[in-house]
Amino acid sequence: MPAVAYIQKKSPNLRYYLLLGALMIAVAAVILLLMGRNPICTCGTVKLWVSDTNSSDNSQHIADWYTLSHIIHGFLFYGILWLAARKRPVGQRLLGAIFIEAAWEIFENTEMVISRYREATIALGYVGDSVLNSVSDILFMVLGFFFAARAPIWLTIVLAIIFELLAGWVIRDNLTLNIVMLLYPLDAIKAWQGGL
Template sequence: MSGPVTWGVGLGLIALTAVILLAMGRDPICTCGEIRLWVPGDAVSGGSQHIADWYTLSHIIHGFIFYWVLWLALRQRPVGERALLAIVIEAAWELLENSPLVIDRYREATVAAGYAGDTVINSVTDILFMLLGFWFARRMPAWVTVVVAVVFELAALWAVKDNLTLNVIMLLYPIEAIKQWQGG
């Protein structure tokens, strides 16, 4: 697949994801009527509604993980094809994450009692940030990518008492002590 075709397919996949999210009833932008570039930790209620927040770091780490897993599994395939597969995986997560099943799970198992899901703009930019992580992991030595991932995890933990690691734990096997600490 040529570069322009790969780019076109990638953009098409992202656009299709946005259309599906809209069909699922997701708001295109924050119901507040604003589009903010960044929502800091002290505005957690606005998280997942704008372009970026502390959870954006998790999506960049997704890109790191997808790059390395797909490199190990499919290193004979061109990097563009692996990037398209990463888009499919991240888009599938965005669709699942914004389903009633996962939204309800967040509400019951985590401190995100008022979580209402992502806006379409947030989901689309989450996919784009994943791609940023994918390309970063492709260009940097593995050790640099690991260090950046650890720094991102620690920064999010410090800022909002949550990160990719805790998010996975709390979704799959909620621990009451973690929930209390996060809510404290």
């Protein structure tokens, strides 16, 4: 049974929740635009995938290596909200996850956080996300949420570990390292990430 059909069975008013979720994402996009974020990459193009994390295209298009972190957000939010509010319909929990992810996208694109990324991580030229990238990040979180709602727990955990290891190997960054470097930057990690 496809994930959406499975979730619809578990949450009777799924279309209503999806409509509210889409509205929340649209509001987040408007807030990001009002904050001065670029709608798309200033290069004027839209790319499906950007693999170079050291280019000005990173965090400006639909997907990049950090997309894996947003899928993991969906896994985590599903698990946390299942533990905290399992009696609530899945649709309501999905709205909670969208709210959290949208709030993070807005907070992540404040000058304070952008500056923190530049100071504490190897993202020296980071200028924040385009609105397209932020909206895509939220949608990839929704994809992760749907996957976690349908897949066995062990598979979700294994996939999260694979995503973390893959991103760590390819770009020397992942969700875990990102959190560590934002909250308590370590020179040894920064040196390793910079290839030193």
